[in-house]
Amino acid sequence: MYNLCSQHSDIESLRSIYGLLLYYFLQFTDTKMDVRNMSDFESGSFDAVIDKGTLDSIMCGQNSQEHAAKMLGEVNRILNDKGVYIMITYGDPSYRLNLLKDLQFWTVKLHVIDRWERSSKKTWDLTEPLPLQDDSTSIINLLGPKPDVHYIYVCIKDNDSARVDLKAEVNEADK
Numbered sequence: 290m291y292n293l294c295s296q297h298s299d300i301e302s303l304r305s306i307y308g309l310l311l312y313y314f315l316q317f318t319d320t321k322m323d324v325r326n327m328s329d330f331e332s333g334s335f336d337a338v339i340d341k342g343t344l345d346s347i348m349c350g351q352n353s354q355e356h357a358a359k360m361l362g363e364v365n366r367i368l369n370d371k372g373v374y375i376m377i378t379y380g381d382p383s384y385r386l387n388l389l390k391d392l393q394f395w396t397v398k399l400h401v402i403d404r405w406e407r408s409s410k411k412t413w414d415l416t417e418p419l420p421l422q423d424d425s426t427s428i429i430n431l432l433g434p435k436p437d438v439h440y441i442y443v444c445i446k447d448n449d450s451a452r453v454d455l456k457a458e459v460n461e462a463d464k
Contacts, residue, residue: 324343324347324360324363324364325347325356325359325360325363326359326363327363327366327367330367331367332366332367333366333367333368333369333370333372334367334369335367335368335369335372336368336369336372336373337368337372337373337374337375338364338367338368338372338373338374338375339375339377340364340374340375340376340377340378341376341377341378342377342378343360344357344360344361344376344378344380344385345378345379345380347360348380348384354388357388358388358392361374361388361389361392361394362392362394365392365394365395365446368446369446370446371445371446372445372446373443373444373445373446374395374442374443374444374446375441375442375443375444376389376440376441376442376444377439377440377441378439378440378441378442379439379440380440381428381436381440382399382421382428382440385440385442386399386421386428386442389442389444394444394446394447395444395445395446395447396444396445396447397421397442397443397444398418398421398442398443398444398445399418399419399421399428399440399441399442399443400417400418400419400440400441400443401419401432401436401438401439401440401441402438402439402441403437403438403439404437404438404439418443419431419432
């Protein structure tokens with residue numbers, strides 16, 4: 290299991306919070322790396338990538354769409370043919386769904402889970418994905434204007450996207 294951080298201080302903070310014993314038990318490897326360039330990892334070398342806040346951070350900066358596309362392209366590259374990218378975020382579908390779908394790397398499923406603070410609103414079954422249309426309006430209609438949930442985007446890499454990657458590599462080699 291790898292933890293990728295852009296700062297060594299972030300890595301040290303994680304170690305101090307979770308303790309070296311837990312790190313050793315879970316066999317974490319901490320690596321300082323820019324997620325927009327994960328060239329240290331071979332293509333297709335991961336079954337899953339879990340993102341809790343990384344894409345959110347990128348989306349808050351300058352040139353966010355460009356940097357997000359680079360990050361997601363790298364995630365797609367390092368995932369194996371049926372790999373899964375799981376993003377846990379506050380970013381609602383109107384901000385995240387088009388970004389994930391436009392890249393056409395994967396099939397996207399959306400799950401929601403109530404935030405820690407209990408509300409009187411409906412609770413959601415984490416095991417059932419919400420129905421997705423081409424835009425996010427169906428989700429907004431289902432959840433309401435300000436839902437008190439975390440969004441969990443489960444992006445399953447398609448074989449078609451692997452063929453697209455292969456075509457891109459072949460075209461690059463022809464140049």
